[in-house]
Amino acid sequence: MTADLRVPVLYYHRVAPDADPRTGVTPGQFSAQMALLGRLGFVGTSLERALTWKEGSDPWNRRPLAITFDDGYEDNFAYAAPILEGFGFVATIFFVAGRMGQSVDWTTDPVWAGQRLMEPSKARELVRLGFEAGSHTVTHPDLAKIPDPEAWREIRDSRERLSQDLSCPVTTFCYPYGSFRDSHPSMVREAGYRAARTVRRYRPGGSSDPFRMACRPVSGRMGFPRFALTLLSYRLGLRGGDVP
Numbered sequence: 379m380t381a382d383l384r385v386p387v388l389y390y391h392r393v394a395p396d397a398d399p400r401t402g403v404t405p406g407q408f409s410a411q412m413a414l415l416g417r418l419g420f421v422g423t424s425l426e427r428a429l430t431w432k433e434g435s436d437p438w439n440r441r442p443l444a445i446t447f448d449d450g451y452e453d454n455f456a457y458a459a460p461i462l463e464g465f466g467f468v469a470t471i472f473f474v475a476g477r478m479g480q481s482v483d484w485t486t487d488p489v490w491a492g493q494r495l496m497e498p499s500k501a502r503e504l505v506r507l508g509f510e511a512g513s514h515t516v517t518h519p520d521l522a523k524i525p526d527p528e529a530w531r532e533i534r535d536s537r538e539r540l541s542q543d544l545s546c547p548v549t550t551f552c553y554p555y556g557s558f559r560d561s562h563p564s565m566v567r568e569a570g571y572r573a574a575r576t577v578r579r580y581r582p583g584g585s586s587d588p589f590r591m592a593c594r595p596v597s598g599r600m601g602f603p604r605f606a607l608t609l610l611s612y613r614l615g616l617r618g619g620d621v622p
């Protein structure tokens with residue numbers, strides 16, 4: 379039986395030599411993290427594939443751990459993807475449908491503003507390699523601060539646009555800033571997604587709603603010892619998995 383095994387979800391932004399520790403990790407840090415993951419018997423995979431495994435319809439019999447990236451930075455293609463490939467892993471990248479090939483314009487915080495976002499052609503290449511393209515809305519608004527009809531358009535249109543632009547099914551969603559109102563998870567379901575990730579950490583007895591999925595954020599501030607402890611606690615079952 380695989381159904382009672384726990385599937386953790388890691389959450390990253392940037393992977394680049396110049397990444398501010400608040401926004402990401404260096405390729406060296408990322409590579410060390412992926413190596414540890416492999417040594418502990420985890421297989422880094424996409425959220426979509428982890429969900430399928432959890433439902434028991436994926437014959438894959440090793441221990442999956444979902445790796446997710448928010449925003450779709452250009453450096454995910456340049457640095458993270460080759461490292462993942464080296465370990466035989468894939469991941470989910472949540473793209474901002476209306477900003478691909480452009481740069482971050484949704485904040486003025488200098489560590490984020492102006493960062494390059496991946497071109498659709500590169501995203502298509504990753505999809506061909508088995509990576510999953512998830513949706514992170516069209517323009518990266520704070521969904522809790524806009525009217526519902528607008529939130530609905532961001533949720534629905536981003537899925538249509540990404541699946542068209544990247545020629546792939548888009549089945550998972552991620553709330554920008556982890557922010558949403560109670561009406562939004564059902565909108566996400568209605569728009570045709572099968573799950574959505576928040577930025578909340580798993581708590582025992584917390585939500586088991588696949589449209590409010592927890593995760594473990596990883597940034598350059600985390601440090602290797604804490605990363606290793608987190609993975610160990612997942613491995614030993616001391617910490618609950620994030621995929622409900």
Ligand SMILES: [Zn+2]
Pocket residue numbers: 448449514518554555
């Ligand atoms: Zn984001």
